[in-house]
Amino acid sequence: MTTEPALQLQDLEVVYRVRGVDRPVLRGLSLTVDKGGSYGLVGESGCGKTTAAFTVMRYLPRNGRVVSGSVHADGADLLAMGEAEVRRLRASTVSMVYQNPGAALNPSIRVGTQIAEVFELMGIAKNEAYDRAREMLRKVQLSDPAGGMRRYPHQLSGGGQQRVVIAMALASDPTLLILDEPTTGLDATVEAEVLDLVAALRAEFGTSVLFISHNLAVIRRMCERVGVLYAGRLVEEGDADTVFAEPRHPYTVGLLRCIPRGGLRKDRDRLDTIPGYLPQLGAPLPGCVFADRCGLVQEVCRTDEPPFHHVGGGHFSRCHFHDRAAELPRATSATPVPALAEAGAPSVVRLGNASKTYAHEGSAVRALVAVDLAIGPGETLGLVGESGSGKSTLARVLLGLTAPDTGSTVELAGEPLAPRIVRRSGDQVRALQTVFQNPDSALNRRASVRRIIGRALTKLVGVRGEQREQRLREIASSVRFDERLLSVRPVQLSGGLKQRVAIGRAFAGEPRVVVCDEPTSALDVSVQAAILNLLADLQADEGVTYLFISHDLGVVRYLSDRIAVLYLGRLMELGTAETVFNPPHHPYTEALLSAVPTVEGEERPRIRLEGEIPSASDPPSGCVFHTRCPRFLGSICVEQEPPLAEVEPGHFIRCHIPVGELRHLQAEPPKPRAFQSKTTS
Amino acid sequence: MTIVEEPAAPIAIPTRDEATIARRERIRLLFRSPAFVLGIVILGFWVVCAIFGTLIAPQNPQADDILNKLASPSADHLFGTDRLGRDVLSRVIVGAREILIMAPVATLLGTLLGTALGLVTGYYRGLVDEVVMRIVDALLSVPVIIVALLAITAVGPSRRTLILVIGIVFGMIIAKTVRAAVLSERELDYVQAARLRNERSPYIMFAEILPNVMGPVVVEFTVRLGYAIFTIATLAFLGFGADPSIPDWGTDISESYQFISAGVWWAVLFPALAIATLIVGINLIADAIAQTFER
Numbered sequence: 001m002t003t004e005p006a007l008q009l010q011d012l013e014v015v016y017r018v019r020g021v022d023r024p025v026l027r028g029l030s031l032t033v034d035k036g037g038s039y040g041l042v043g044e045s046g047c048g049k050t051t052a053a054f055t056v057m058r059y060l061p062r063n064g065r066v067v068s069g070s071v072h073a074d075g076a077d078l079l080a081m082g083e084a085e086v087r088r089l090r091a092s093t094v095s096m097v098y099q100n101p102g103a104a105l106n107p108s109i110r111v112g113t114q115i116a117e118v119f120e121l122m123g124i125a126k127n128e129a130y131d132r133a134r135e136m137l138r139k140v141q142l143s144d145p146a147g148g149m150r151r152y153p154h155q156l157s158g159g160g161q162q163r164v165v166i167a168m169a170l171a172s173d174p175t176l177l178i179l180d181e182p183t184t185g186l187d188a189t190v191e192a193e194v195l196d197l198v199a200a201l202r203a204e205f206g207t208s209v210l211f212i213s214h215n216l217a218v219i220r221r222m223c224e225r226v227g228v229l230y231a232g233r234l235v236e237e238g239d240a241d242t243v244f245a246e247p248r249h250p251y252t253v254g255l256l257r258c259i260p261r262g263g264l265r266k267d268r269d270r271l272d273t274i275p276g277y278l279p280q281l282g283a284p285l286p287g288c289v290f291a292d293r294c295g296l297v298q299e300v301c302r303t304d305e306p307p308f309h310h311v312g313g314g315h316f317s318r319c320h321f322h323d324r325a326a327e328l329p330r331a332t333s334a335t336p337v338p339a340l341a342e343a344g345a346p347s348v349v350r351l352g353n354a355s356k357t358y359a360h361e362g363s364a365v366r367a368l369v370a371v372d373l374a375i376g377p378g379e380t381l382g383l384v385g386e387s388g389s390g391k392s393t394l395a396r397v398l399l400g401l402t403a404p405d406t407g408s409t410v411e412l413a414g415e416p417l418a419p420r421i422v423r424r425s426g427d428q429v430r431a432l433q434t435v436f437q438n439p440d441s442a443l444n445r446r447a448s449v450r451r452i453i454g455r456a457l458t459k460l461v462g463v464r465g466e467q468r469e470q471r472l473r474e475i476a477s478s479v480r481f482d483e484r485l486l487s488v489r490p491v492q493l494s495g496g497l498k499q500r501v502a503i504g505r506a507f508a509g510e511p512r513v514v515v516c517d518e519p520t521s522a523l524d525v526s527v528q529a530a531i532l533n534l535l536a537d538l539q540a541d542e543g544v545t546y547l548f549i550s551h552d553l554g555v556v557r558y559l560s561d562r563i564a565v566l567y568l569g570r571l572m573e574l575g576t577a578e579t580v581f582n583p584p585h586h587p588y589t590e591a592l593l594s595a596v597p598t599v600e601g602e603e604r605p606r607i608r609l610e611g612e613i614p615s616a617s618d619p620p621s622g623c624v625f626h627t628r629c630p631r632f633l634g635s636i637c638v639e640q641e642p643p644l645a646e647v648e649p650g651h652f653i654r655c656h657i658p659v660g661e662l663r664h665l666q667a668e669p670p671k672p673r674a675f676q677s678k679t680t681s
Numbered sequence: 682m683t684i685v686e687e688p689a690a691p692i693a694i695p696t697r698d699e700a701t702i703a704r705r706e707r708i709r710l711l712f713r714s715p716a717f718v719l720g721i722v723i724l725g726f727w728v729v730c731a732i733f734g735t736l737i738a739p740q741n742p743q744a745d746d747i748l749n750k751l752a753s754p755s756a757d758h759l760f761g762t763d764r765l766g767r768d769v770l771s772r773v774i775v776g777a778r779e780i781l782i783m784a785p786v787a788t789l790l791g792t793l794l795g796t797a798l799g800l801v802t803g804y805y806r807g808l809v810d811e812v813v814m815r816i817v818d819a820l821l822s823v824p825v826i827i828v829a830l831l832a833i834t835a836v837g838p839s840r841r842t843l844i845l846v847i848g849i850v851f852g853m854i855i856a857k858t859v860r861a862a863v864l865s866e867r868e869l870d871y872v873q874a875a876r877l878r879n880e881r882s883p884y885i886m887f888a889e890i891l892p893n894v895m896g897p898v899v900v901e902f903t904v905r906l907g908y909a910i911f912t913i914a915t916l917a918f919l920g921f922g923a924d925p926s927i928p929d930w931g932t933d934i935s936e937s938y939q940f941i942s943a944g945v946w947w948a949v950l951f952p953a954l955a956i957a958t959l960i961v962g963i964n965l966i967a968d969a970i971a972q973t974f975e976r
Contacts, residue, residue, distance in 0.1 A: 401873055421876055429879050442870035446892035505874065666799040 004075035006176045006208030007033040007056065007094075014048075014055055014232075015520035016281070023282025025051045027232040027289070028069070033176065033225075038202065038209040040223030040240065042255075044524040046278050048232040049212045053178050055212070057096055058086045061252035074175045091121055095169035099181040103160035105153040108602040111137075111164050118171040136167040139204075140197060143611055157612050159190035163197065170201060177202075180212045187375075187386045188551055189609050192595035195222060196606065205599030220244050221597040228252050231279050231289040234308075238315030244599055247368060248309075248317035250294045250328045252643055255331075258529035260558035261599050265577070266380075266536040271558070273533065274506060274526040275331045277494065287321070293331040296321050331375060332533060337540035340378030341561040343650070347374035348545045349398065349432070349513050354571075356393050356402060363617040367393040368404070369569040375513070375562075378539065380546040382560030382577065384553060384592065388613050390569035391549045395515045398547065399432055400424055412512070430460045430509035435514040439498035450486040453504050460509030466523035471508075478532060478541070479504040488630035496527035500534070507538060513545045520555060553596050557581055562650075564587050568616055568624045569646055575651035584662035586653045605668075623656065631657060631665060702862045707973045715971035724960030727955075730777040738771035742928045751945050761947035763937055771949055773955050776928040780959070783844060784909040790848030791855055791909075798852065800886045800894075801865055804867055812858075817853040817945025825850045825912055826919075831920050840924070843916065855901045862894040896974040903967035907960045909968045930956050 003396060014026040025048050041049050054060050056071055058078065071078040073428040074093050081089065098104045104345040106114060112133050119129035119190040137145035140163040142156075153161055162182060169177055179198065183191035184400050195218065202209055219226055219240065228236040228251060236249035247253045264271070276293040279285060288294070298320070306320045319325060356368040359579070368390045375381045383391050395410060396402035398410060400421030409418040412431055418424050435655050436442035443452055453475055457468050476483045479500045490498050506514050516535065532555065539546060550556045556577075563580040565573040565588060572648035573586040580589060594607040609628045616622055620627045626637035636656050644652045647659035655662065711717045730737065739759075746766030754761040760769035798817075802810040820828070825847070832846045866872070868891065875885045916922065917931025925932060930952040937948035 399877060401876065421879075426879060429877065433877060434874075436870040436874070440869065442874055442888055444871040444893070445890075456878050459880065509878070 004035070004072070005032045005458050006037070006074060007031075007039075007210060008070075009052070009056075010072075012052070013067040014051055014060070014069065015065055015067055016061070017063040017065065018281065020064070022067075024067075025064070025232050025281070026055070027285075029229075029232065029234055030069075031227050031234060031237070033192065033210050035175075035210050036206050036208055036223060036648065038211060040211045040213065040219035040226040041229055042213060042219050042226060042574055043229035044214060044255075044526065045230045046281075048665065049229055050180055051208070051232075052229070053096065053180050053212055056176075057090065057094065057177060063517060075319065091118075092177065093174055094176045094179040095172060095174040097162070097169050097182045097554040098164050100183055101158065101165045102153065104165050105161060105561045107153055107574075109152075110149065111151050111153060111156070112290065115149075115164065115168050115171055118168055121277075122172060133167075133172070136171055137164070139170075139201065140164070140167040141193075142167075148477045157190070158186050159194060159612070162186065162190075164195065166194075166201070170207065173205060173209060176208045176210065178210045178212070179252075181214070182211075183218060184215070188553065188592060188595045189386055191218070192597070192606065193608070195597070196608075198222065198252040211568040215597075216244070216259065216525070217261075217597040217599045220599055220601045222445050228255075228266070231285065233318065234316075235290060235318045236316065237308075238311075239313070241601065242313060242315050246315075246326070248311050248315065248322040248325045249319045250296050250308050250325050251290045253328045253329070254293075254324050255525060256599060257328075258525045259599055260529070260554045261531065262554075263581075264558050265336075266532075266559050268337045268338050270332060270536075271529040271533055272330050273332055273530040276643065281551045288317075295331060296324060296327070299318045321494050327405050332530075337536045338541060340539065341376055341380070345376040345379075346414070347411075348377050348379075348413055349377055349547075350374040350409075351394070351398065351633075352411065354394070354397055354408040354410065355405040356390075356397055356408075360617060365615075365617045366619065367569050367616055368397065371566075371569075371571050373564060373571070373574070374605065375545050375547060377545060378510075379562065380539065380560045382556035382563040383547060383566060384551070384556055385562060385566035386574060386592075386613050387409070388568075388616065389550070389566040390616075391566055392517060393435065393569070394566070395517055395547060395549060398513075399434055399515060400429075426460075431512040432515070433509065433511040433513075434501070434504040434517060434664045435502050435506045435519045438522050439490065439502045440522075442502050443498060447491055447596065448487050448489055449481075451492075451502050452490075452501060453486075453508055456505045456508035475508055478507070478538065494527075495523050496530060498529075499523060499531055503531075503534065503538070507542070507544075510542065511544060513547065515547045515549070517549045518551065523548065528555070535559065537651045553593060554598075555579075565592070568614065568619050570624055570654065572625065572642070572654045573652065575648075579651045583666035584647070584653070585666070586655055587629050587657075587662075588625050590666060591628075591630055623654070631655075631662075633657060682901065687903055710973055711969055714969045714972075716965045720962045720969065723958055724966065727777045727781060727959050727962070730774045731781040732778075734775035734778050737816065738768075738774045740768040740771045741769060741907040742775045744768075745848060751940060751943075751948070753945075754947055760951045761945075762942065763933065763948040769933075769951050770927045773930070773951050776930045776933065776952065779924075779929045780910055780913055780925050780931075780956075783840060783913050784906060787844040787847035787913070788851060788902060788906045788909045790844060791851030791905060792898060794852030795855025795901070796859050796891070796894075796898050798856035799861075800891060802856065802864055803863025804882065804886050804890065806864075810860075814857075817856060820850065820912075822854050824913060827912040829912070829916055830919070830921065833916075833926030838921050843913065843921075848910055851905050851909065855898075855905065858897055858901050859894060862897045863890055866890050866893050900967065900971045900974060903970055907967060909962065910956065910960055911930040 009029055009031050012026050012029040013024065015022040015024050029052060031039065043049055054285060055066060066079055079197045112130060115133035115136055116129040119132045121364045124132065134145050134149055137148050142160060152546055183194050185582050186194065207626065211219060213219050223240050227234050228249065230251050236252050238242060243252065247256060254274040260271060274293055287302040287304055288306050291297050300320055306318050308316045308318050311317050311322055351371055351373045354368055354371045358365045358367055371394060385391055393402065396403045398652050403419035412428055417428055421429060446452050451470065454472055457471055459462050463471055476486060481497065481500045481504060520531050523531060538544065548556060548559055560577045562575060563577050564571055565586060567588050573580055573589050591607040591609050594605060607630045611628055614627060622638045622640050623642050626632060633656055642654050642656045644654040647653050653659065744767060746762065750764055750766040752758055752762045758768050760773065763769055798813065802813050804815055828850055829846045833842055836842050848892050871889060872885060875889050881965050886930050914931035918935040920935060923933045933952045934949050
């Protein structure tokens, strides 16, 4: 084995040519991925992470160009290679796994054939190639590898697809594997499995990894070295443990403070944000790239580019005042909002025995099964569960966008609500509003911000003319949206501003309940922090009730007073945020919590969930979770559905295991399942 | 508000509505495309002929001259004369009017009908969609020329019949395109957001969704315009022109093509070239417009 690093970037400068002007995207990027090492590249969107990956793969778009610098993979000069050599390199030395596995696979070719193709390209005979492909699928732990070979990509889940992509990437036994946001868009449980898989395969194949992610906790878990990228420049680099524990660049410090991590709560700790915006593509940055947003900025930062200071132990920081980075002043006030929720207050909104059955290809899909839930005034109820657990169906039933099955009731302040929104009164419609997950979809791209919020005011409140304009300005100011921007259309706004518009629209009619369906999952962490602060402020000011849906447990914990856990449309656990997050909890909650990586890097025992979430059209008998349960008891779980029992005041768990036993069990991790469950495929 | 927080700063305060800028940018791009400019020049030429035809034409297109019938192109008659001795050049120039009135009106009718139908079927889905789309499929399974011939035989040829028939048949085709665009559009959350503020369905369809599917609508209009010209000319050639007394390219070709074997090519070639250039011009424009929407 040579001592050449697996990947070495040296002073890489990459520009994109936009409207005839070269705009720098990577500014002198140097990094080294050691043989067998793992390097994490973090930063918010637009920092140049993917450009770096594409430069290595020689996949730069046509308007992109390497101005100077070098890229060496396994000692070979990548930029000097011809097309044929680059193809050979991609086939043998460097592989890449993209963010969206659905788009990376050919939808019309069976999975087995696609993987075997990689082996055939290496000159292996067809029969052997198929055998090797099956072996690869077994290695990436696809359930039922033989059957998986014959499937088409759309017949696999998102996690299954990503396993196939990883299998293809590793088929050529590359020296370097580049993973570009490989788990973004996957459920926490699936993400954890994919990350476990990458770690295990790395140990087995000795592959070096360049791991690109905006998720600091994932990088923390997966990488030994980490580089923080900002505006195309590496601002901090070091061993992952050191960088996350003692960040020495204000950007890293700011990013870490934005994350609602371990135990932070809205009524105790206000999140910090990073003010301002990423510099525009190609803006001249004579001094420090972060100067405009830095709380520690001095005159020298704007004029002199800081050197890459070595601050000890292979830890570098590109900051003139790296020794003071930890003293970065807060960008927001530290005063948290008061908690409004009172125990025992009459509920604002209540779901009674709420069920929803969809007819799908002749079978009944029970998306929601007999859910009883009440939310009080000023309270935030967090709703968690994997995709397909019925979170969005519950929200749609509440809002009247989907009519529940007969026998279900939805009440607003004690008054029954019609199942469909068209039958609800104006005041009732006004009382229940929502903030959607994706503002690009939720805001009409042909309408100005003024029309988007103004129309909601006209229809919900009935104000017009000058009065409407005045309300509009009040709303803009309450969501901290510059009123000079009211006449623009959503395309011109950043993700965070778009989400502020969506929040403004939801609050236009002074609602009593706002359903927030993953409102921050499309946003960067610093923007997420600002939106979470805004939601907390609005709740404190207006006393509104939230139903907050998120797959990010840290975010849910931060904002929620109580948390409900859904699995296959059934309520598995319900309790205050702290009781749900601390033992004893439902085995499903336990598994969800253990799947989430943290920025603290604390080692928690991983509880693996076997297989994928079962189909709602054919749910398991007895307790629906028994097929995957890490605490499986025995036949009682298969035969009887446990009741949702109140195990402590206000804390409900649907499990056959007595609560004392759960408490005792959860003091230590479960033993691997000994029995063969019937639906592992 | 008790909390002091930095207001979300804009990326840049725009001086003018960016949508207007985007529209201007699109138009600017169009005029930088040579194909589009050529198409505009060709179409412009025929539009001028249609409007000022009788003023431009060197001779009266209706004047017979039996002594000079089937004369080959010469200084007196640049494009020659037809079987009644009428000046082909003048007939080609004046003939633009008929087709440039009928085709756009028929296409406009088809676009309005098709857009409305596409919006309704795509938005409501379900039974309405099934019923309407099966009728559309049935209608489209018969070639447009046959439908038109049937209608004309039933009620007699007239401008109104031709426009209605072409408008309805093209409306069906356009409806399918618009419906497909609406289907993906209605899944977006802004449609749900509109329902959550009690909007009525017509508002959602026409004020919320329609502006977002204008791209395909404009493209369909320009593409169908070319087809409409072709269809009208074909019908006229088959003897189903709206009014045989008005100079018309299709009618002229049909009256003269029997003389081709006798070496009289000019009375057919020039009207045929007129049809061809007009359709090519419109298709150049259509392609360029479609490309700007694809960006």
